[in-house]
Amino acid sequence: MxxxxxxxxxxxxxxxxxxxxxxxxxxxxxxVDLSNTTPIVLVHGTHGTANSFNDMISRITSTYGKSTDKIIVVVKKDGTLEYQGTLSSKSKNPFIQIVFENNDAPIAKEAEWVNAVIKDIQKKYNMTQYSAIGHSNGGLALTTYAEELADDSAPTMEKLVVIGTPFNDLDADDNVTTTDSSGVASQTAELKKYIAESKNLDAKLQVLSIAGDLDSDGVSDGVVPVGSALSSRLIFDDTVATYSEQVVTGENAQHSDLHENTTVDAIVAAFIY
Structure with missing residues (x-):
């Protein structure tokens, strides 16, 4: 007994x-109530991981002192969400990093996952507005989400930063242009769709597009042509509240190094804060 x-x-x-x-x-x-602050949501590119933005987050947090706390939301292959880290009741502009377990999925699927995460964060933490940063195809996922999936009930995307994002794919011949040109040699079907769907964007959105130019010749960051990255102007320039762009040059402007570049840090911080 x-x-x-x-x-x-x-x-x-x-x-x-x-x-x-x-x-x-x-x-x-x-x-945790995020309604009175502006979280910063980050989406990595193809084959990205939680490490993709870790160093940028650490540098921006320590250098500019305008954000506290960080969490990671892992989207599992079955679509379920796994939260890593914690937010405090005094979180200020926290970083929320979205990580896809299947990090080579189609852009449309990634956009659906972004939508699921945004809705879940809204429900859990009463997020009402946020800024977003996407590297490479992460910028495409965020743009697709903003154009096709965000509705009036969703939190407001106030600012969007796209870094080395291939809006006109990767073919060099399609992307022959100059940095002050309003077009490229040939628009892909994907770019044409982004342009057509841009009418759905929030007119109050502010957008910053950052391109890398590895050899300072206006050609490419080693992966994404400058013309493709700056095709963002064809999508956003006449449809959102403000649109600006920056071209970062030199050896640290290589595609995979753009989110490890302190010049990019400074440009991003000046914009999001």
Whole structure:
């Protein structure tokens, strides 16, 4: 009998511990209200991971001191969401990094996942507005989301930064242009669709497009042609509140290094804050 009581007591203790921790976690979540601050949502490019933006987040946080806290939301292959890290009740402009477990999915699917994360964050933390940063295809996922999936009930995307984003794909011949040109040699079907759907963008959105120019010759960041990255002007220039662009040059402007470049940090921080 005594042994049974001990076992029952142990089970009761375990249950209290488990359910107590669940209750405590729920309380922490309910205490976080992001309605009075502007979180910064980040989306990596193809084959990206949680490491893609980690260093940029750390540098911007320590250098500019205008953000506190960071969480990662992993979108599992089955579409379920896994949260890593915590937000405090005093979070200020926290970084929320979206990471796709399937990091080579079609852009349309990534946009759907972005939509799912935004809705979940809205529900969990009462997020009402945010800024967004996308590197490479992450910029395409965010643009597709903004054009096709964001509705009036969604939190407001106030600012969008696209970094080395291939709006006109990667073919060099299609993207022959000059940095002051209003067009490219040939528009892909994808670019034409982005232009056509740009009418759906929030007219109050502010957009910054950053292109890399590896050899300072106006050609490419080693992966994405400058003309493709700056085709963003054909999508955003006449449809949003403000549109600006920056071309970063030199060896640190290589495509995969753009989010490791302190010049890019400064440009992004000046824009989002």
């Amino acid at each position: 005594w042994r049974k009581l001990v076992l029952f007591g142990g089970a009761l203790f375990l249950a209290v511990a488990v359910f107590g921790s669940i209750k405590a976690y729920s309380a922490r979540v309910s205490d």
